[in-house]
Amino acid sequence: MRLTVRDLDVSIGERVLCRSLNLGLQNGESLAILGRNGAGKSTLLTTLAGLRPIQRGSIDIDEVPLAEIQPKLLAQLRGYCPQQQQDAFSATVLEIALVGRHPHLGRWAWESMRDVELACDALDQVGMRSMANRDVHTLSGGERQRLALAALLVQAPTLYLLDEPLAHLDLNHAIAVLDIFSRHVASGQQALVAVLHDPNLARRYFQRTLLLFDDGSWIEGNSAEVLTQDNLTRLYAHPLHCLQDGAQQWFVPQTDSQVAGDIQQSGVK
Amino acid sequence: MSILLAASVASILLALAVGSFRVPIPDVIAAIAGDAHTMGADVVMKLRLPRALGTFACGGLLALAGALMQVLLRNPLADPHVLGVSGGASVGALLSLLLGASITAMNAAAFCGALLAMLLVFGLAHGDGGWTRARLLLTGVIIAAGCAAIATLILSIAPEQALRGMLFWLMGDAAHISNPWPALLLLIFGLLLIWPFARELNLLSRGDQFAQALGVRVQSVRILVYCAGALFTAGAVTTAGSVGFVGLVVPHLVRLTTGNDQRVLLPAAALAGGCLLTLADTLARTMVAPHQLPVGVLTALIGVPLFLYLLTRKTAATRDMG
Numbered sequence: 001m002r003l004t005v006r007d008l009d010v011s012i013g014e015r016v017l018c019r020s021l022n023l024g025l026q027n028g029e030s031l032a033i034l035g036r037n038g039a040g041k042s043t044l045l046t047t048l049a050g051l052r053p054i055q056r057g058s059i060d061i062d063e064v065p066l067a068e069i070q071p072k073l074l075a076q077l078r079g080y081c082p083q084q085q086q087d088a089f090s091a092t093v094l095e096i097a098l099v100g101r102h103p104h105l106g107r108w109a110w111e112s113m114r115d116v117e118l119a120c121d122a123l124d125q126v127g128m129r130s131m132a133n134r135d136v137h138t139l140s141g142g143e144r145q146r147l148a149l150a151a152l153l154v155q156a157p158t159l160y161l162l163d164e165p166l167a168h169l170d171l172n173h174a175i176a177v178l179d180i181f182s183r184h185v186a187s188g189q190q191a192l193v194a195v196l197h198d199p200n201l202a203r204r205y206f207q208r209t210l211l212l213f214d215d216g217s218w219i220e221g222n223s224a225e226v227l228t229q230d231n232l233t234r235l236y237a238h239p240l241h242c243l244q245d246g247a248q249q250w251f252v253p254q255t256d257s258q259v260a261g262d263i264q265q266s267g268v269k
Numbered sequence: 270m271s272i273l274l275a276a277s278v279a280s281i282l283l284a285l286a287v288g289s290f291r292v293p294i295p296d297v298i299a300a301i302a303g304d305a306h307t308m309g310a311d312v313v314m315k316l317r318l319p320r321a322l323g324t325f326a327c328g329g330l331l332a333l334a335g336a337l338m339q340v341l342l343r344n345p346l347a348d349p350h351v352l353g354v355s356g357g358a359s360v361g362a363l364l365s366l367l368l369g370a371s372i373t374a375m376n377a378a379a380f381c382g383a384l385l386a387m388l389l390v391f392g393l394a395h396g397d398g399g400w401t402r403a404r405l406l407l408t409g410v411i412i413a414a415g416c417a418a419i420a421t422l423i424l425s426i427a428p429e430q431a432l433r434g435m436l437f438w439l440m441g442d443a444a445h446i447s448n449p450w451p452a453l454l455l456l457i458f459g460l461l462l463i464w465p466f467a468r469e470l471n472l473l474s475r476g477d478q479f480a481q482a483l484g485v486r487v488q489s490v491r492i493l494v495y496c497a498g499a500l501f502t503a504g505a506v507t508t509a510g511s512v513g514f515v516g517l518v519v520p521h522l523v524r525l526t527t528g529n530d531q532r533v534l535l536p537a538a539a540l541a542g543g544c545l546l547t548l549a550d551t552l553a554r555t556m557v558a559p560h561q562l563p564v565g566v567l568t569a570l571i572g573v574p575l576f577l578y579l580l581t582r583k584t585a586a587t588r589d590m591g
């Protein structure tokens with residue numbers, strides 16, 4: 001699988017969020033998208049998923065434009081996990097996880113034991129197997145988020161598109177989720193694009209990073225090269241420090257007092 | 270499901286047997302089999318069978334339409350009447366009653382009114398191509414309100430002798446069912462048409478974008494669901510008037526017992542809706558015999574306590590689980 005984005009404009013109304021984006025991504029690669037609130041991260045991700053019409057430019061998977069791929073085939077190629085899950089009606093955790101099998105089943109087919117096994121396995125991976133019979137309405141925000149990721153694992157697409165997958169997760173689950181998807185990428189059979197808020201996780205888990213600036217410009221490249229103190233300070237319009245820990249770099253935002261040139265600054269080097 | 274099937278047969282048999290002229294169940298079966306030529310058999314075959322089958326079909330259609338509307342609008346409070354289809358039907362029916370038309374003409378007028386309202390809502394909501402749920406719902410509610418106003422206007426200028434018939438029609442009345450087959454065929458073929466899309470409806474009930482991401486052709490499925498739901502409603506109201514409550518409550522009743530998988534929910538709701546309406550109509554014509562009550566009153570009287578009971582039982586169960 002190869003995702004190719006050429007000269008893509010992403011806009012909402014009159015506002016251009018991202019101007020002439022060029023991007024290529026293939027199996028075994030991962031890309032983090034960083035930007036401020038409202039910079040267009042989610043809009044770009046839904047556009048990449050083929051859920052929004054393209055105004056200008058093109059998005060191809062294996063040189064076939066997204067819009068020309070059959071919806072069902074497209075659902076086997078790419079999976080998309082939104083920020084928020086909506087449950088107007090109740091359902092069990094297992095039923096929601098099984099939803100991921102939809103693109104793999106024929107119109108007349110019902111889920112088989114094998115499909116249930118796949119769903120249970122995915123629930124196991126996100127640590128929710130014991131909750132299989134719970135009603136989704138009784139889940140906490142983090143549990144609901146993990147369930148959505150489990151459904152995506154059941155869908156087993158080649159390209160994962162995750163919108164803030166870690167938003168409601170506590171630390172251990174966040175790392176567990178990143179580990180799961182990194183394993184899939186490392187297998188060389190799948191690719192990952194995720195919207196994140198933490199440059200440090202982007203640096204640790206993603207080979208490449210795309211920075212979306214508020215003025216519609218962007219920078220894309222190897223995470224190590226793109227995630228610099230200057231770029232991030234410009235991106236978030238807030239000064240950041242870089243802490244060195246052996247080969248690892250950590251970016252921490254300066255506090256108000258530090259920005260004001262407080263003496264604390266000398267303590268952080 | 271098999272329990273529901275058995276209950277459906279039982280409710281129809283009961284409807285055939287009970288009335289101001291009682292016919293024992295064995296005689297009913299003999300009459301249906303065609304080897305009895307008594308007066309009882311005539312009553313069963315000529316009067317009660319069309320009415321029982323007609324009410325059953327209407328109940329099924331309304332429940333099915335309700336279940337579809339709840340998915341389409343992703344709103345548990347949606348029912349077949351919310352999108353103005355039955356409002357259009359009632360304007361058509363009342364107008365023809367006002368003009369003193371025959372029953373056939375009234376049915377035709379009701380159906381035309383329903384189709385007109387359906388096209389109007391569809392066209393207005395579709396408008397510039399953006400077909401959002403909120404817009405559809407609002408358009409439907411407004412058209413329904415407009416139709417209700419016209420219906421009230423007709424009621425207020427109608428002559429005394431037509432008034433009773435009009436009120437009965439508005440409350441839902443099965444007494445004038447003479448030919449159950451259109452509604453019955455619509456129910457059977459409608460269910461067969463929509464059932465293959467049930468898994469897609471499951472996804473649709475969890476959000477349009479969610480469904481689209483999983484490979485559902487959202488726009489086409491939504492249009493199909495809208496047209497099917499509106500047609501079912503039109504078929505039901507044309508046959509038995511504007512029966513309330515079945516379309517709202519039956520899908521919920523079924524959901525509380527079988528869960529929310531549309532593949533089970535849709536056929537189960539059709540059967541349960543048919544049962545409920547047939548039973549209600551049987552009660553409606555026997556309770557104060559020889560007078561007949563409008564069946565819509567009975568559906569509410571049966572449905573409300575049943576629904577409240579299931580709701581409290583369900584919340585108690587979830588509380589125990591938590």
